[in-house]
Structure formats: C-alpha cells, structure tokens
Amino acid sequence: MARIMIVDDSMMMRNTLRRILEKAGHAVVEEAVNGQQAIDNYPKCLPDLVTMDITMPGLSGIDALKGILEYDPQANIIAVSALGQKHIVFEALQNGAKNYVLKPxxxxxxxxxxxxxLEQNGFAESH
Incomplete structure (x- = not known):
C-alpha cells in the first residue's frame, strides 16, 4: 500500500483518482486543489507518490512539481494531463516527473x- 497525494483542481477528477487508488489498496493521505496547496501540504504528509494535474489555475502543475522536488528531490510525481497536451507532458518529464497518465x-x-x-524507486509493498 502506497501513501498518495492527489493534486487536481477538479473535484470530480480527485474523486475518480481516490476511488481507483483506494480500490487498489492504496491510501490517499492528502488532496490539493492547486499547485501552491500541493507545495504547502507535501511536507506535512510526505507521500510515497503524488499524482499532479499539470494544467491548473494559479500555480501550474509544472511549477508545483519543481517546488516539491526542491523540497524533496526523491519525490515520486506522476504528471496527469489531457490528451493533446504532449508538449506539457514532455516539460513535466524534463522537470522531474517520473511518468505520466493521460485524461480520461x-x-x-x-x-x-x-x-x-514505485518499483523503480525502491518502494516495497511492506512499506
């Protein structure tokens, strides 16, 4: 079971991700609705993995990714982006995202x- 933080401005998307992750046995330990909240809350929960929406109002997912990695260079962040935003996904990967998934x-x-x-970054199920 991994401890996961979900970052997305859409409540519907946060609920969808939570449902999928909890059904698979993972624990959602934090949710953030924007990039600044993600940076502020990351040190409080220190999740094993973050799902990061890349396009959010205010502080972008790319900037939030940079902020989290500045605090914790080993952070496992998966970029979440809409189909057709390949350039943004590429930018996220260049800036330290470990992988990505596309919406829907x-x-x-x-x-x-x-x-x-998680496997590539030494996470053990007994964690």
Whole structure:
C-alpha cells in the first residue's frame, strides 16, 4: 500500500483518482486543489507518490512539481494531463516527473504506471 497525494483542481477528477487508488489498496493521505496547496501540504504528509494535474489555475502543475522536488528531490510525481497536451507532458518529464497518465483516466493504465514508478524507486509493498 502506497501513501498518495492527489493534486487536481477538479473535484470530480480527485474523486475518480481516490476511488481507483483506494480500490487498489492504496491510501490517499492528502488532496490539493492547486499547485501552491500541493507545495504547502507535501511536507506535512510526505507521500510515497503524488499524482499532479499539470494544467491548473494559479500555480501550474509544472511549477508545483519543481517546488516539491526542491523540497524533496526523491519525490515520486506522476504528471496527469489531457490528451493533446504532449508538449506539457514532455516539460513535466524534463522537470522531474517520473511518468505520466493521460485524461480520461483509465484505471489499468493509472495503476500500472503507479506500480512501475514505485518499483523503480525502491518502494516495497511492506512499506
């Protein structure tokens, strides 16, 4: 079970991600509705993984990703972006995102990317 922080300005998307992640046995330990809230709350919960919406009003997901990685260079962040925003996904990966998933979210794809990122970064299920 991983401890996960969800960052997305859409309540519907946060609820969808929470449902998928909790059904798979993971714990959602924090939700943030914008990039600044993500940076502020990350140190309080220190999740194993963050799902980060890249396009949000205010502080962008890219800037939030940079802020979290400045605090914790080992942070596992998965970029979440709409189909057709490949340039933004590429920018997120260049700035330290470990992987990405595209909206609309497909449960199997999300979980396989999540497991791959966690495994590649030394997360053990007994954590």
């Amino acid at each position: 979210i497909h449960e199997d794809k999300l979980l396989s990317v999540l497991e791959m990122v």
